[in-house]
Amino acid sequence: MTAAGLVSYRAFDNGVMDAGSGAPYDAWTHWRTDPTPVGAVGAAILAASPHNQQGWAFRVTAQAVDVFADPTREMPMTDPLRREHHVGLGCAIENLVLGLLARGYHSEVILMPSAADPTHVASVTLTSVEATSSSLHDAIGDRHSNRGPYEHGQVADAVLGELAGPAGDGGVRVHWLTSTAEKKAFSTIVIEATQAIIEDRGQSEEFFIRFRNNRDDIDRFRDGVTLDGQGLAPLTLTLAKLLPAYSRAEGDQFWLDQTRTVHTATAAAFGVVTVTDADDPRLRLAGGRLLQRVHLGATSRGLGMQHMNQVTERIDREHEQSLPASFAPRLRELLPAGVVPLVAFRLGTPVRASRPSPRRPLKDVVL
Ligand SMILES: Cc1cc2nc3c(=O)[nH]c(=O)nc-3n(C[C@H](O)[C@H](O)[C@H](O)COP(=O)(O)O)c2cc1C
Incomplete structure (x- = not known):
C-alpha cells in the first residue's frame, strides 16, 4: 500500500470523518423521543460510567424500573472492591429518575432492595405526576467527560455550593479543594497514583484492552x-487517528503527561465525594447520584468536568493486595474528619467542547 493509501485507510478505519456519529452514538440524539419508562432508560444509559463499561441492566414494567449490576462488566484490577462499579450505577439511577419525572413519573427509589441478590441495586416504583423537566434533565444529552484543558481562573464558591447541594445522609457530600495549597497537594498524589497504575501491569493492561483505538472496535463494542x-x-486529534495506534507503554506515557500538564495543571477546583463508609453499596449508589447531579449542573452552567480516580483506584488495589497504604492517609489528610473519599473529579471552564462517547443499544441492556 502507498503512503497516501495507508493514511486514507487509517482515516477510514479510525473514524476521522465520522467521529461522534453513527449507531454507537445514536443514544445521544434519541434520548427524549420515547415518552414511556423505557425512554427514561434511554436517559439512564447516557450517565457517566467507569471506563465506559456501562455495567448496568434494567427491567421495565408499567409500575416499576429495576436496576441491576452487570458483573461481567466489572474491572477487577482497577476496581477490585467494585467501588466505581456501584458509583456508576448511581449515576445511571440519577439520570433514570430525572428522565422518569420528565415523562410524568414520580420515582420511589429503594437502593439494594434484595438481601438475596446483590446485583439488584435499585427498585424504582412509579406513580403518575405532572411531567416536569429541569435544567439537570435538559443537560443529560450535553454532558460528557471533558479531559481537555480548562481556562485559568476560579469557579465562584457560590457556584460550587449550588452544584454540590445539601449534604446527604451517610456523609454523602462534595468536599471542594480550591486553595492553591490544596490543589497542589491533590495534584501531587494524583500524579503519583497515575505513575503507580502504569507500573502495575494488571491495572495498566486492563485499561489498555478497554481503550477503543479504532472505529471498527467502537462499532463492534460500543x-x-x-x-x-x-x-x-x-x-x-486528527493526527492521533492517522498515526499508528499507541502501544500500551505509549498510551500510559500519554496519560501520565496529560495528567501532569493538562488535567491537574488546569483544574479550577477538585471535588471529592465523601461518605462515612466507602464499602457500603447504598452510600456508593447515593454518592454516584450526587456525582451525576454535579456533572449535569456543571454542564448546564457551561463548566467542564472530568472524573479523576487514580488515587482511589490505588487505595483499593493496595488494600486488596495487602500492600502498605501509601495513598489512603494522604488523601484523608485533605478531607474533614469522620468521612472517607468515595470518588474525585476536577472542574473548570473548558477551553473546548467535549465529544460524546459510544453507548450500547437499549436492546442489550433492557432485560
Ligand atoms: C465512578 C466513575 C469513575 C470514573 N473515573 C474516571 C477517571 O479516573 N478518569 C477519567 O478520565 N474518567 C473517569 N470516569 C469517566 C468515564 O470514563 C466516562 O464517564 C465514560 O468514559 C463515558 O464517557 P462520558 O462521561 O463522556 O459519557 C469515571 C466515571 C465514573 C462514573
Missing part, C-alpha cells in the same frame, strides 16, 4: 474510552 474522548485539539 463501550470503552476513545481518542475522541481525550479532549485533544482538532488537529492533534
Whole structure:
C-alpha cells in the first residue's frame, strides 16, 4: 500500500470523518423521543460510567424500573472492591429518575432492595405526576467527560455550593479543594497514583484492552474510552487517528503527561465525594447520584468536568493486595474528619467542547 493509501485507510478505519456519529452514538440524539419508562432508560444509559463499561441492566414494567449490576462488566484490577462499579450505577439511577419525572413519573427509589441478590441495586416504583423537566434533565444529552484543558481562573464558591447541594445522609457530600495549597497537594498524589497504575501491569493492561483505538472496535463494542474522548485539539486529534495506534507503554506515557500538564495543571477546583463508609453499596449508589447531579449542573452552567480516580483506584488495589497504604492517609489528610473519599473529579471552564462517547443499544441492556 502507498503512503497516501495507508493514511486514507487509517482515516477510514479510525473514524476521522465520522467521529461522534453513527449507531454507537445514536443514544445521544434519541434520548427524549420515547415518552414511556423505557425512554427514561434511554436517559439512564447516557450517565457517566467507569471506563465506559456501562455495567448496568434494567427491567421495565408499567409500575416499576429495576436496576441491576452487570458483573461481567466489572474491572477487577482497577476496581477490585467494585467501588466505581456501584458509583456508576448511581449515576445511571440519577439520570433514570430525572428522565422518569420528565415523562410524568414520580420515582420511589429503594437502593439494594434484595438481601438475596446483590446485583439488584435499585427498585424504582412509579406513580403518575405532572411531567416536569429541569435544567439537570435538559443537560443529560450535553454532558460528557471533558479531559481537555480548562481556562485559568476560579469557579465562584457560590457556584460550587449550588452544584454540590445539601449534604446527604451517610456523609454523602462534595468536599471542594480550591486553595492553591490544596490543589497542589491533590495534584501531587494524583500524579503519583497515575505513575503507580502504569507500573502495575494488571491495572495498566486492563485499561489498555478497554481503550477503543479504532472505529471498527467502537462499532463492534460500543463501550470503552476513545481518542475522541481525550479532549485533544482538532488537529492533534486528527493526527492521533492517522498515526499508528499507541502501544500500551505509549498510551500510559500519554496519560501520565496529560495528567501532569493538562488535567491537574488546569483544574479550577477538585471535588471529592465523601461518605462515612466507602464499602457500603447504598452510600456508593447515593454518592454516584450526587456525582451525576454535579456533572449535569456543571454542564448546564457551561463548566467542564472530568472524573479523576487514580488515587482511589490505588487505595483499593493496595488494600486488596495487602500492600502498605501509601495513598489512603494522604488523601484523608485533605478531607474533614469522620468521612472517607468515595470518588474525585476536577472542574473548570473548558477551553473546548467535549465529544460524546459510544453507548450500547437499549436492546442489550433492557432485560
Ligand atoms: C465512578 C466513575 C469513575 C470514573 N473515573 C474516571 C477517571 O479516573 N478518569 C477519567 O478520565 N474518567 C473517569 N470516569 C469517566 C468515564 O470514563 C466516562 O464517564 C465514560 O468514559 C463515558 O464517557 P462520558 O462521561 O463522556 O459519557 C469515571 C466515571 C465514573 C462514573
